[in-house]
Each structure stands twice: as structure tokens, then as C-alpha cells.
Amino acid sequence: MGVLSEFYEDLQPDQRFELGSKTFDADYIKGFAAKYDPQSFHMDEEAAKKSHFGALCASGWQTISSWMRLYVDTNLADRAAREKNGEVLTELGVSPGIEQIKWMRPVYVGDEITYSQTIMSKRPLNSRPGWGLVMSMCEGVNQDGEMVLSFVSKSMVQTRV
Amino acid sequence: MGVLSEFYEDLQPDQRFELGSKTFDADYIKGFAAKYDPQSFHMDEEAAKKSHFGALCASGWQTISSWMRLYVDTNLADRAAREKNGEVLTELGVSPGIEQIKWMRPVYVGDEITYSQTIMSKRPLNSRPGWGLVMSMCEGVNQDGEMVLSFVSKSMVQTRV
Numbered sequence: 001m002g003v004l005s006e007f008y009e010d011l012q013p014d015q016r017f018e019l020g021s022k023t024f025d026a027d028y029i030k031g032f033a034a035k036y037d038p039q040s041f042h043m044d045e046e047a048a049k050k051s052h053f054g055a056l057c058a059s060g061w062q063t064i065s066s067w068m069r070l071y072v073d074t075n076l077a078d079r080a081a082r083e084k085n086g087e088v089l090t091e092l093g094v095s096p097g098i099e100q101i102k103w104m105r106p107v108y109v110g111d112e113i114t115y116s117q118t119i120m121s122k123r124p125l126n127s128r129p130g131w132g133l134v135m136s137m138c139e140g141v142n143q144d145g146e147m148v149l150s151f152v153s154k155s156m157v158q159t160r161v
Numbered sequence: 162m163g164v165l166s167e168f169y170e171d172l173q174p175d176q177r178f179e180l181g182s183k184t185f186d187a188d189y190i191k192g193f194a195a196k197y198d199p200q201s202f203h204m205d206e207e208a209a210k211k212s213h214f215g216a217l218c219a220s221g222w223q224t225i226s227s228w229m230r231l232y233v234d235t236n237l238a239d240r241a242a243r244e245k246n247g248e249v250l251t252e253l254g255v256s257p258g259i260e261q262i263k264w265m266r267p268v269y270v271g272d273e274i275t276y277s278q279t280i281m282s283k284r285p286l287n288s289r290p291g292w293g294l295v296m297s298m299c300e301g302v303n304q305d306g307e308m309v310l311s312f313v314s315k316s317m318v319q320t321r322v
Contacts, residue, residue, distance in 0.1 A: 035193075036226040036229055036230045037226070037233055038233055051253075060256065061222070061226045065196075066197065068197055068220070069197045072199055094213065095264065097264065101258050
């Protein structure tokens with residue numbers, strides 16, 4: 001289940017969606033860094049040892065992009081299952097934005113990050129009949145239960161009527 | 162010049178850093194989407210035509226990750242030049258986070274996005290002597306002068322003393 005497959009009426013505060021986990025290996029970390037964040041502590045083990053991070057760690061933008069990947073996978077799988085069941089699918093809305101990204105801890109080689117999304121609030125969009133705005137708290141937690149990422153996501157969600 | 166190479170005392174509100182431009186071709190857009198945002202309108206021209214975007218366009222996470230790449234390139238080049246001149250380099254600080262990401266318009270195939278960073282405000286960090294917090298407005302503008310991305314970045318910047 002996911003925000004992209006539910007109608008506005010079916011989403012409620014505190015509803016939680018588990019998005020799955022991703023293990024960050026060195027190749028995965030370096031692959032993103034080479035293209036988007038070539039700072040030495042994301043690219044090279046020896047340089048990372050001498051940095052304030054102390055070891056190779058992922059770009060924060062990869063930590064959050066990996067949330068996005070699992071969010072999309074979860075939602076597309078849910079939509080495909082619903083379509084197979086003959087259910088009416090919601091139209092996909094555009095994201096009006098993201099608030100308050102926090103990277104609490106580095107994600108090091110071998111860390112397994114478990115991602116989730118929890119509905120915080122919702123309101124109808126008077127400016128756009130047939131749609132509502134849903135705010136949710138999105139999180140990533142490592143294998144030791146420590147939070148590494150949080151942010152607030154805004155989603156446009158279609159109403160039933 | 163860039164925020165990562167200046168000392169806190171040398172950064173002032175309204176100071177603007179030009180980070181350069183990136184042209185988004187179809188391979189670049191699909192390469193990111195395949196790994197981090199495999200929605201059909203970021204992956205396939207035909208599917209994108211039928212979507213609300215009307216044509217293949219970049220994941221918003223790639224638009225912002227591309228800002229990061231040019232930010233890192235600009236700052237690393239500046240730091241290398243200063244080091245060559247025998248200047249004392251600032252220590253690199255951790256980002257306490259990002260606020261208010263907005264994606265105003267899609268980035269389509271062939272769009273050239275020009276990125277910048279403008280200092281908004283700064284304050285000393287009482288909790289961490291020797292460091293200040295700098296807030297800046299980060300933007301991406303397309304070849305038609307239309308803003309496609311903005312967000313507020315928080316940076317920890319070292320003081321001289």
C-alpha cells in the first residue's frame with residue numbers, strides 16, 4: 001500500500017507505510033557520488049578515514065533518493081495489483097515540494113536503511129477541486145534503530161468524487 | 162568562489178555564487194530514473210507523452226542532485242586554487258539540513274539549467290564555538306529564464322578565530 005495508490009478519503013493521520021530496506025555497499029555509494037556529489041569522503045575510503053566522517057559514507061542526496069526509489073517501487077507494485085483486481089486507479093499528482101530534510105547520521109558502507117512514510121495531516125485543496133494535500137513524515141532508520149534521515153513530504157492526492 | 166571555501170566572516174547576505182549550468186539530455190534523465198525514480202514519465206518518451214507532464218522529464222531528485230554536483234565542483238575548484246596560493250583552507254562542515262524544496266516546473270529533455278546560491282542570513286553558533294550557521298537560497302533556472310527549482314540550504318561555516 002502507498003500514498004500514490006490511495007484516494008484522499010482513505011488516508012488518515014498516523015497511517016504508516018513501510019517502504020522496505022536498502023543496503024548501502026561501497027559501489028552503490030561511490031556510483032552516486034561520482035555523478036552527483038564527488039566529495040572525497042563519498043568516493044574514497046582512505047580520504048574518508050581522514051575526514052570528520054571517519055569512514056566512507058553516502059551522499060545525503062543518495063540517502064534521500066533511495067527513499068524515493070523504494071517509495072516508487074512500493075506504490076507501483078500496489079497500483080499494478082489494484083489494476084489486476086479491476087480497481088479504479090487514482091491519477092498521479094505532482095509533488096508541491098519537500099520540507100525540513102534532516103540527515104541525523106552518516107550512512108556508512110554496509111548500513112541497511114529501512115524507509116517509511118507516515119501520514120501527518122491532510123486538507124482539501126480549495127484551489128483545485130477533486131484533490132487534497134497530504135503531509136507525511138518520511139524516515140530512514142539504520143540496522144541499529146538510529147534515524148539517519150527525515151523529511152516532510154507534500155503530496156497531491158485525488159479525491160473519490 | 163563558494164560557501165565551502167569562505168570563512169564565516171567573509172559571507173554576507175545577498176552575496177551570490179554562480180555554480181554553472183547542466184543540460185539534461187534523455188540518457189542523463191533516464192540514467193538517474195532507472196536507479197532512483199523509475200516512474201514512466203522519467204523513463205520512457207511514449208509513456209511521458211500520455212502523462213500530465215506531456216514529455217520525458219527529469220526526476221526532481223535529479224534536478225536537485227545536479228545542483229549539488231555543480232556546487233561541489235565549484236567549491237572544490239575554488240579550494241584547490243586557494244591551496245595552490247598557499248591560503249589557509251576552511252574545514253568542511255556538515256549540512257544540518259535543507260528546507261522548502263520547490264519544483265516549479267518540469268525539466269524536459271534539452272533543458273539547460275543554470276544553478277546558483279545566494280546568502281540569505283548568518284548567525285554564530287553558540288552551541289559550537291568557531292562555527293556559524295549560514296542560510297542560503299539555492300535556485301535552478303532554465304534557458305527561458307523560468308525557475309524550475311528552489312530550496313533553502315543550511316551550512317555550517319568555520320569562523321576565522
